[in-house]
Amino acid sequence: MSKIGIVFDRLRLEEKMLEKQAMDLGHDTTMIDAKITHFNTDSQKNDFDFGDVVLERCISYFRGLHFTACLEFLDVPVINKFDVSNNCGDKLITSLLLKKNKVPTPKTYFSFSADAAKENLEKVGYPLVLKPIVGSWGRGVMPLKDKDTVEAMFELRELSDDPHDRIFYLQELVKRPPRDIRVITVGDRAISAMYRKSSGGFKTNIALGAEPELCEITKDIEDICAKASQAVGGGILGVDLMEDEKNGLVVHEVNNTVEFKGLAKVSKRNIPKEMVEYALNSARK
Amino acid sequence: MKSMNCPECDASLNIPDDASVGEIVSCPDCGADFEISKKDGTKVELKQAETVGEDWGE
Numbered sequence: 460m461s462k463i464g465i466v467f468d469r470l471r472l473e474e475k476m477l478e479k480q481a482m483d484l485g486h487d488t489t490m491i492d493a494k495i496t497h498f499n500t501d502s503q504k505n506d507f508d509f510g511d512v513v514l515e516r517c518i519s520y521f522r523g524l525h526f527t528a529c530l531e532f533l534d535v536p537v538i539n540k541f542d543v544s545n546n547c548g549d550k551l552i553t554s555l556l557l558k559k560n561k562v563p564t565p566k567t568y569f570s571f572s573a574d575a576a577k578e579n580l581e582k583v584g585y586p587l588v589l590k591p592i593v594g595s596w597g598r599g600v601m602p603l604k605d606k607d608t609v610e611a612m613f614e615l616r617e618l619s620d621d622p623h624d625r626i627f628y629l630q631e632l633v634k635r636p637p638r639d640i641r642v643i644t645v646g647d648r649a650i651s652a653m654y655r656k657s658s659g660g661f662k663t664n665i666a667l668g669a670e671p672e673l674c675e676i677t678k679d680i681e682d683i684c685a686k687a688s689q690a691v692g693g694g695i696l697g698v699d700l701m702e703d704e705k706n707g708l709v710v711h712e713v714n715n716t717v718e719f720k721g722l723a724k725v726s727k728r729n730i731p732k733e734m735v736e737y738a739l740n741s742a743r744k
Numbered sequence: 745m746k747s748m749n750c751p752e753c754d755a756s757l758n759i760p761d762d763a764s765v766g767e768i769v770s771c772p773d774c775g776a777d778f779e780i781s782k783k784d785g786t787k788v789e790l791k792q793a794e795t796v797g798e799d800w801g802e
Contacts, residue, residue, distance in 0.1 A: 469779070469794070470766030492766050520799040548799075595801020621798065697802055714802035 461739050462487040462510030464535075466526055468494050468517045472720045473731075477514060480731040486739070493517050498529040512536045512742035514695075514734065516716055520548045520593060523716060536742040538734075539694035539715055546691040547715035550592045551628055553691060560690035562683065563709045565701070567630045573613040576627035580609060587629040595714070597662040602632055630711070632661075633703045639663045640674050640700040640708075642684045643717055643730060645737045647693055649676045649684040651719075651726040671721045683708050695734050746786055752776040759788050768793050 463481045465488060467474045474490070481488045489510050496507075513530055515537050517523030527541045539547075546552050557564040568583065570576035580587060580603065589612060591599040603609050616624040637657040642649045652674040655663040674680075684698045687710045697717030703709045723730045746759040755773035763769065763780055769790070770777050777793035 467766055469768060470764055474766075475764070490764070490766070518800050519797050520801070522799075591798075593799055595799075598798075598801075716802055718802055 460486055461512075461742070462489060462508075463735060463738060464489045464491055464508075464510035464513040466491045466493050466513055466515045466517060466523070466530075468492065468519055468522055471516075471518070471718075473718060474516050476720070476723065476731040477516070477735060480729070481735045484732070484735060486735070493522055493526045496526070498532075502529070502533060504533040504535060507533070507535075509533075509535045512538065512738045514538050514738055515544070518716070520544075520595075520715070524548060538738045538741060539696070540692060543692035543694045543696075544715045547696065547713045548593060550590055550712065551626060553713050554628075556690045557687060557710055557713075560686060562686045562690050563703075563706060565631050565633050565703070565709050565711055567628060570627040570629070571625060573617055573627070576629065577609060577613065580629065583629075586632045588632050590628050590630060591623060592626050592628050593623050600662060602661060603629070633701045633709065633711070634705065635701045635703055637661075637663070638702075639711075640680070640702070641722070642674075642676070642680060642698045642700065643719055643722065644684050644688045644696045644698055645733045646695075646741075647685045647688040649681050649698075650733050651722055651728050651730055652676050652680060653722050653725070671725065673725045679708055683710060687713055695737065746788055748788065748790075750774060750776065751778065751790060751792075763788075 463486055465474050465477055478488045489508055515523050515527050524544045527537050527544055530537045531541050554567045568579050570579050586602045586604040588602050638654045641655055642652040654672045654674045657663045687698045688696055691713050697714035699712040700708050701711055719730050748757050750757045750771040753774035757771055765780050765783050767780050768777050778790040779793045781791040782789035
């Protein structure tokens, strides 16, 4: 029997499903609230009961990332690893890694001031999609279709104190059907996928009301997801694909703390079971 | 099911028996969110839930 730790900061259905699955498989679990856990530079692994392996499931990206750093300092195996979390948490880093590893991905432009981003837009032409480099659920993502929108958006960014708002990540607007594909990968293997259909706008996030529909995992999906997973360092991931009319499947995002409650309802695979087994097998290696 | 009063508006707030520490309960009247910070038998303590952060999500 093994023990699996689940780190959370807001207990969602996913964390409860993982806990139940681990118990159903005959393992012990320990639920760790990141918000009330303390570390210091003299901390030792034995000071805590994190189990044999930890699944990091914080809803806050930075909290989860830094908590993972502390766990790795203590030599506690964590899924996902710090480097993976770091690679996926910042869209600019993800895009660079995808391209470097020859994973098809939309063309993306990076500028480091509003003026430079405007200059690039004038050169490249409209529309481009502005995305915050850190963030989720489609927040702050918008197509920039004309100069007036650009002026308004960039002015808002300049008023912000968030240093990430000084980084301008602008992506080509991919011509595609009004949907994208979310694939859950476990150890570089695509285990379940769904179409996320737009509810009217151009965003397809489930958090914004997109309708989930089971998607068959084709060989092409399997291959591109394996490559995307390897590019960011592997683990348990949510790979987002678009069906580009010109270039076929492209990866536009890889998510580190994947949400799966919607997909779990319709998937033929037992998603939390695959995750728990993968985590425990990784720790044994 | 344990019933307690909403710390915000005093409306009746029901805590399911299988709710765990870390879970969020929302007041049906005022909509405020609370996190279960302690649960010991029938004794339940709530604290104000964190608001959605810029870095929240997947």
